[in-house]
Amino acid sequence: MFGLGLSEKRDKAYNQRDWDTVISVARKQVQSDPQDVKALNDLAVAYYHKKMLTEAHQICQKINEVNPIQDLSRQVAELGVRYMRYHLVQGETYYARGNYDEALRVFERLRFLKGNLSDKFHRAAQIHLSRGHADQAVSEYEQLWKWRPERGDVVLKGLHAVTEKFPRTAKAHRLAVEVLKKRGQLNDTVNGWEQSVRAGAKDQADIFRLGFYYQIEGQDAKAMELFEGYALSHPEDDGLHWFLADLQLERGQWDKALAQYRQLMEKWPENPDLIQARLERVAIQRPDNVPLQAELLSLALRRGGVEAARARVQAALPTARASQPLRVELERILVKAMQEHADTGELDATHALLELLLLLNPSGQGYRSQLDQLDSVMGPQQICEMEERLSSGMLSEQEAFILLSELGERYVKLGRPDEKIIAVYQQLAKPTSPYQPDALFRLGFIFLRQGLVDLAENHFEKLGRLALPESVQAQFWYEIGMTFERIGRPDKARDYYMRTMEIDVNYRDVAQRLRQLPVQPQPATQAQTQSQTPIAWPPPQSDPMAVVRERYDRIEKIGEGGMGSVFRALDRVLRRDVALKFIKKDFQYDNEAVARFIREAQAASHLRHDGIVAIYDIHVKEPIYIAMEFVEGGSLRDELKKGPCPVKLVQALAVQICDALGYAHRQGIVHRDIKPDNILTVKGGGIKIADFGLARIEEGGGMTKTGQVMGTPRYMAPEQILGKTVDGRSDQYAVGVMLYELLTGSVPFKDGDIAYRHIHETPTLPGVFNPAVPAPLGAIVMRALEKRPEDRYPSMDAMGRDLQALS
Known part of the structure; x- marks a missing residue:
């Protein structure tokens, strides 16, 4: 009974905030039972209120x-919230x-x-503010206001410190107006701001408090007048002009924003990165x-030369192809x-710019002929340099193969004798060469042209003995069959068409071609073969894929999804590997499917981030494909096949995912189908987010409608399901599901x-x-999985900062 009496005495003193008595009683109880968590909790709280912080900290430990x-969650169920206060x-x-x-x-x-224990929000906000993280501080006050509106005075005081x-x-101004309005203090406070401004207030904070109030209440004209007037009277305040330009951008005042950014560019020509970032936002x-x-x-050409211009043209390409005025202006600058x-x-740069012009306008102003002329000028010198490097003996075998491949292309383009071309491709046809299949294929066509x-x-048979993907084999056999058909050898054409059908009976129009061949083979003599029309290289195509092979080489199937196949x-133009995503035949005449497929390119075409798969081009005629x-x-799905991922790896991946998605969201694009399959892992480290096929552009005319349910059910947020x-x-909810899966x-x-x-x-x-998942990481995941969007992180950036803080 004595122990129970002490507990009651301690409880009474605790409720009366008689901390001296709490300390006295709790010490006695802890001496009797050193593991009495409730007595220890009250002792820590009493020490804290008595400013005995060292003792309080020791008790918590x-x-x-x-x-x-x-x-x-189990601890709070067992002890109750009061006895969790020692954490605070x-x-x-x-x-x-x-x-x-x-x-x-x-x-x-x-x-x-x-x-409960709501001081946690206020104190966390103070820490964020001391570190200069104003948005994070406001997020904490948002939570305090949401859960404890009776503490509005603390919220207002904290927001006042933020805006000072x-x-x-x-964000701080919006929340302050909301709190003031709910507490009935808004009119008096606004009157005070207006009086301060009329009196010529020197406190910049009051100017912005009033201006943001006007904005929030829909009085944009008054807000912009206030900000613009203040900016005119403070021309030296570059930060203010940045703000005003960004505000004009946010309000859709594109011309005003662009004029502000140009002025800042003139003022700060040595620091164009920030200017360019803003201009990109407008773009x-x-x-x-x-x-x-x-x-x-123009800025890209001045700052980064041809390479930067190439990136800029690629970003503008989808729009330029649909807008003649834009294409004409970009052409003018490039010309x-x-x-x-x-x-x-500077012939190399000239050549590269001609390639960009050809990319921008394939049929325009004789760019192809100019490029050919330049090749005829540059080619011989380049060939001499390549031949010298090859004969130097300083190259590794693989370096030599790469150079030989380029040399072979030059020989073919400049019409060098067959003997020289054959000599190059015979070296490339060695078993150790990565170009062996292509070399055997080309050698076979050269010998056919010579009537051999x-x-x-013999070379085609060698090609057949290589371990190649079936899609590549089918392409080779099909093109060889067409060539034999063209030179009057239906017997040989039949053989190669049959080989194609053994791999894929529906390959292009092979079945139709086979049916149209003469029933009885009509072999041609060697002399007849030689008298046929010369075989062009590359061989002419008669199917929709011809346009693809004009631009792309070494096409190899690497994957398949629900709507498309990936190669x-x-x-050939930009000399880089790409992924080509073709819409499946089953969906080619499905308007919604085609629209969704094209939407993927549109949604991602303007996103330029290391963590997002870049879109290079889209072909909207048959065959419909995206070049990316x-x-x-692999993908995170491949990682999951091995079981739960190491915690440190998950944290690192999560930070990168948050960074990439945060960027996309700032551009107004929501992915809507985040899952492990769509997070690609980069060889050597890092991730890239792919497949924006279900993306929604938040303010771009509405790509999808409310009421349409799209996504992958296991990763969909409640609001998306509804x-x-x-x-x-x-997207954050889907990331939470995915992190949960990676961890467990x-x-x-x-x-x-x-x-x-x-x-x-x-x-x-x-x-x-x-159990290896630390509580802070688990808390981040659980917050992302909150049912109500407003209970989750306000942004992916905020979630990313919390994840970053764990490392």
Whole structure:
């Protein structure tokens, strides 16, 4: 009974905030039972209120020793919220000592308690503000206001500190107006701001408080007048002019924003990166703005030369092909740059710019003939240089093969004698050469052109003995068959068409060609073969894929998805590997499927980020395909086949995913189908997000409609399942599901009514299935999996910062 009496006495003193009595009683109880967590908790709280921070911290450490943290949700169920307060005390003692990282970790662990122990939000906000992270500080005050609206005075005081230090923080102003309005204090506060401004306030913060209030209340004209007037009176404040230009951009005042950015560029010519980043933002919103795209291309040429111009043209290509004024202006700039390089004798740059002009306008102004003429000028010198390097003996075997491949292309283009071409390709046909299949194929065609059918077939047979992907074999046999058909050898054509059909009975029009061959073979003599029309290289095509092979070489199938097949290929013009994604035949006449396929290219074409697969081009006529960056590696689905991933690896991947998605969301694009299959792993490290086929452009006219449910059910957010409007937080939910799967080896809900469970059930903490998952990481995942979007992180960037803080 004595012990019970002490507990009651301690409880009474605790409720009356009589901390001296709490300390006295709790010490006695701890001496009697050193593992009495409740007495220890109250002792730590009392020490804290008595400013005895060292003692409070020591008691918190003791509690952690006798009651190690494993599952906070279980701990709160066993002890109750009051006896969890020692966690908050520990965070406060870390804060008082300046150990902000540890303090934030403690406060993050307590986030699942929502409105309980709410000081965690205020203290975390103060830490973020001290580090200059205004948005993160505001996010904490948003949570405090959401869960504890009666603490609005603390929220307002904190937001006032944020806007004093960072007056252009829009989130802080929006929240402040909301809190003031709810508390009935808005009119008096606004009157005070207006009086301060009329009196010529020197406090920049009041200017921005009033201006943002006007914006929030829909009085944009008054807000812009206030900001523009203040900017005129403070021409030296570059930060203010940055803000104003960004605001004009946000309000769709493209011309004003562009004028501001140009002025800043003139003022800061030595630091164009920030300017260019802003101009890129405008370009994403207005891809058809001709002056803007021209400015960006000119800037790229001045700053980065031909390579930067190539990237700019590729980014603008989809829009330029649909907009003649834009294409004409970009052509004008490139032609001028090409002529300048030609006048100064910079032939390599001239050649590269002609290739870009040809890419921009394949049928325009004789670019092909100019390129051929330049090749005839440059080619001999380049050939001499290549031949000298090959004869130097300084190259490795693989380097020699690469150079021989380029030399062979030059020989063919410049019409060098067959003997020289044959000598190159015979070296490339060695078993150790990566170009062996292509070399054997080309040698066979050269010998056919010379009438040496047996020798040609000998090379084709060698080709057949190589271990090649079936798609490549079918392509070889089909083209060889067409060539034999063209020179009047239906017997040989039949053999190769049959080989093609053994691989794929539906390959192109091979079945039709086979049926149209004469029933009785009509062999031609050697002399007859020689008298036929010369065989061109590459062999002419009569099917839709001809346009693809004109641009791409070494086409090899590497994968297949629900709507399309993916091939690896070499871009003949830009000399780089690409991935070609073709829509399947089954979907070619399905308008919605074609629209979704094209939407993938449109959604991602303006995204330029190391963590997102780049889109190079789209071909909207038959065959419909997207040309995109080739990523050598696998996907996170491949990693999952090995079981749960190491925690450190998951953290590193998650930071990169958040960074890439955060960028996409800032451009107004929501992916809507995030899953391990669409996260590609880059050979050598890193990730790239692919497949924006279900993407929604938030302010681009509405690619999808509310009510349409698209995505992969196991990774879909509740609002997505219900057909409601989605935003970046829907992607965040999918990332949460994926991280859960990477950490535990399984998605949170894998059986039963998955849609119902996503909407109504709370997942088990990942640490239950994998004890190696630290509580802070588990808390981040669980926050991303909140049912209501507003309970998740406000952005992928915010989630990424929390993940980054764990490393």
